[in-house]
Amino acid sequence: MTIASINYQKVNVDKGYTDRLLEVNLSDKTISVSEIPAATREMFVGGRGYCLKLVYDKTKASTRYDSPENVLAFAGGPFCGESSFAGTGKFIIGSISPLTETFCDSNVGGYFFPLVKNSGFDAITVTGKSAEDVVIFIDDAAGTISLRKAPATDSSLLTAEKLVEEWRGADKPNSIAFVSAGIGSKNTFFGCINSIYYDPRRQRCRAKQAGRGGLGTVMRDKGLWGIVVKSNLSGGAGNQADDKKRLRRAGTSLRKVIRDVDPNELRLAQQGTTSLLDMMNNNDILPVHNYKFGRDERQHLVSGKIFEEKVFDQKHPDGCFAGCTLACTKGCEGHTLTTGPFAGRTVPVDGPEYETAAAITNLGIFDIPAIMEYAWYCDEYALDTISTGVVIAFLIEAYQEGYLNRDDTDGIELKWDDQETLFNLLHRMAAGSTGFAGEIGRGIRHMKGWISERAAVRNGNDKEKIMRELELFGMESKGLEFSMYITKESLAQQGGYGFALKGPQHDESWLIALDQIKNEMPSFDEKAAALRWFPLFRTWFNIAGLCKLPWIDVRHPDAAKTDDPAKNLPTIECYLELVNSTMGTEKNLDDLLTESERSYLLHKLINLRQGFGTRMHDRIPLRAMAPVFTDEFSSRREYYVNYLKENTEIKINGQDDAELLKNLQDHRRRQYEILTDTVYAEKGFDLNGIPLDETLERLGFTDPEYLEIVAQARQRQ
Numbered sequence: 001m002t003i004a005s006i007n008y009q010k011v012n013v014d015k016g017y018t019d020r021l022l023e024v025n026l027s028d029k030t031i032s033v034s035e036i037p038a039a040t041r042e043m044f045v046g047g048r049g050y051c052l053k054l055v056y057d058k059t060k061a062s063t064r065y066d067s068p069e070n071v072l073a074f075a076g077g078p079f080c081g082e083s084s085f086a087g088t089g090k091f092i093i094g095s096i097s098p099l100t101e102t103f104c105d106s107n108v109g110g111y112f113f114p115l116v117k118n119s120g121f122d123a124i125t126v127t128g129k130s131a132e133d134v135v136i137f138i139d140d141a142a143g144t145i146s147l148r149k150a151p152a153t154d155s156s157l158l159t160a161e162k163l164v165e166e167w168r169g170a171d172k173p174n175s176i177a178f179v180s181a182g183i184g185s186k187n188t189f190f191g192c193i194n195s196i197y198y199d200p201r202r203q204r205c206r207a208k209q210a211g212r213g214g215l216g217t218v219m220r221d222k223g224l225w226g227i228v229v230k231s232n233l234s235g236g237a238g239n240q241a242d243d244k245k246r247l248r249r250a251g252t253s254l255r256k257v258i259r260d261v262d263p264n265e266l267r268l269a270q271q272g273t274t275s276l277l278d279m280m281n282n283n284d285i286l287p288v289h290n291y292k293f294g295r296d297e298r299q300h301l302v303s304g305k306i307f308e309e310k311v312f313d314q315k316h317p318d319g320c321f322a323g324c325t326l327a328c329t330k331g332c333e334g335h336t337l338t339t340g341p342f343a344g345r346t347v348p349v350d351g352p353e354y355e356t357a358a359a360i361t362n363l364g365i366f367d368i369p370a371i372m373e374y375a376w377y378c379d380e381y382a383l384d385t386i387s388t389g390v391v392i393a394f395l396i397e398a399y400q401e402g403y404l405n406r407d408d409t410d411g412i413e414l415k416w417d418d419q420e421t422l423f424n425l426l427h428r429m430a431a432g433s434t435g436f437a438g439e440i441g442r443g444i445r446h447m448k449g450w451i452s453e454r455a456a457v458r459n460g461n462d463k464e465k466i467m468r469e470l471e472l473f474g475m476e477s478k479g480l481e482f483s484m485y486i487t488k489e490s491l492a493q494q495g496g497y498g499f500a501l502k503g504p505q506h507d508e509s510w511l512i513a514l515d516q517i518k519n520e521m522p523s524f525d526e527k528a529a530a531l532r533w534f535p536l537f538r539t540w541f542n543i544a545g546l547c548k549l550p551w552i553d554v555r556h557p558d559a560a561k562t563d564d565p566a567k568n569l570p571t572i573e574c575y576l577e578l579v580n581s582t583m584g585t586e587k588n589l590d591d592l593l594t595e596s597e598r599s600y601l602l603h604k605l606i607n608l609r610q611g612f613g614t615r616m617h618d619r620i621p622l623r624a625m626a627p628v629f630t631d632e633f634s635s636r637r638e639y640y641v642n643y644l645k646e647n648t649e650i651k652i653n654g655q656d657d658a659e660l661l662k663n664l665q666d667h668r669r670r671q672y673e674i675l676t677d678t679v680y681a682e683k684g685f686d687l688n689g690i691p692l693d694e695t696l697e698r699l700g701f702t703d704p705e706y707l708e709i710v711a712q713a714r715q716r717q
Helices: 038-044 047-058 112-118 160-168 183-187 212-221 244-264 268-282 297-302 304-311 354-361 368-381 385-400 419-431 436-440 444-459 463-473 491-498 512-517 524-544 557-561 569-583 589-609 630-635 637-647 657-683 693-698 704-716
Strands: 002-007 020-025 030-035 072-075 091-096 103-108 123-127 134-139 144-149 176-180 193-199 204-210 224-230 331-336 346-350
Touching (some): 038 047, 038 589, 047 072, 047 589, 103 212, 103 524, 103 589, 112 176, 112 224, 160 224, 183 368, 193 212, 204 346, 212 224, 212 385, 244 268, 268 304, 297 304, 297 354, 297 368, 354 368, 354 385, 385 436, 385 444, 436 444, 491 512, 491 657, 524 589, 557 569, 569 589, 630 637, 637 657, 693 704
Parallel strands (some): 134 224
Antiparallel strands (some): 020 030, 072 123, 134 144, 176 193
């Protein structure tokens, strides 16, 4: 049933842009098309930059995730949808998050936004709330945008192919793509959004996820079941580059690097990101037992080699958008579910990605069928696999340490290495169970308060003392659960997580391999400099509509000849060619970094406006810096004793492990504070993490509204 509809005049893509915004208000059921101002395009470029600007403009300091004025923004960037280049299916979704209470964004691949862009839009905003679940339907061929009653289902994956058949009419099934969120998004704070498209080679629908920050929760709170787009990309028009030949040469150069390098390094085309399981375990970085340990002898049971040889269907190339030869999407065509409401059904499973698999090793489970089961159910329920797994790991440790008992958990015993614990909690939280299972879906930050309050009443203890103890191993910062890397031995990655504006998510700063494995930034100054440069260039991909993996995970052979191999500058030349051939410009790397820094600064300003964004919010739990308990210390005692000898003035002279551990913890805390001072100076912030006046002026943030945000933040200090 159609609730509202408009006709629109399509604007074609020109040099990467349509300069059109689709706005939908679900409260008053209005749909409108407007022009994106040239000043916005110049300042914020696209993708993440557009999402930040659109959310900033329509929200205020009092806006929460469930406020009607909260904006759910979608944007693809100027290079999204360019099939002549690898990794161009990416787009960004951003909003005020239920977990962080400030702006959070998540990037995702697939065909959805390339089709949206082909339909004439660089961005979409959804505001307001609908009393009944609805679908936004963009029909390029008909020239209509409509608001329709949603399908009578809370499923996100199981009904996908049926809906594609229903919606496509006489067109090919891959002319349809959509985003949706399932029942888990309705019942938790870490719901994800599935980007669903039809894969004609596998002849089924596939899904990628915008996982972080609870954006699916925002979507379902608004009464939005999904957004559907119907368009035809078969003409191969792409982004209508200024110089198509130059663009094709750049795309050919990048594909050659991928073809020559990837098979001999991470083998992403064969193993997907599961190849990281072997690398991380071999370097004590794979999370086990709530990030307590970084290595486990059982890891060989879930090796990326097994996924390559026995799990993934290798018959078809697996890029999530046309033209990507990295082909890391991967998938299994037949897993039979053994738990939950769909037990006994055989389903295809997309991925799993490294983060999903590591969320299971973090529970002490080393079993591929369990990983596949978890991956599929999280996608079907629309739950972030990272937050879901990290919350469960925290609860198991809290139970094992005596902060929780069966009265708290509604009779559920929480155990390591136990699939029953995992799937019991997963299915209960997704279904919206009351009691304990209903509480845990609000994330670790909430659960620390919930547990400390109950434990204090039960034991007559000080609530604040219990809270401080839980904060030592509650793996969240800014309200967002940590992504899946042990950071104790990488100061650079500690800062990468702590200073990340949306919380500890690796897409802003993934330095663990460069720092801990390759040792390419050995000095303190090199780490601090990297914590300015890498977040800017990594998030440039998010404003451009590009995937980072062809740059960061496929090292160009000529990079070793440069002064800074970690930056992979020869591959960056391919991206500069993409930029300039598309837009008809001659930008350099500094121009790209400045563009990214403007978006970075706007995110910082939103955080400050919402009451966050200062030094106290850049703290990370002790376990991210050092062992918390003596058994952690003892598991690598020789390493830590040698570390203390080589890096501190402490004389090792018969101290017991508890005293040595305390010395190590104090040293690591001091290191982090010194790093914070240094990185803030690199970024142009004061010692409280607030931007300096000259930083605001240099980047063009001179409007009185921006200056007032900073002034108020300084007054609060």
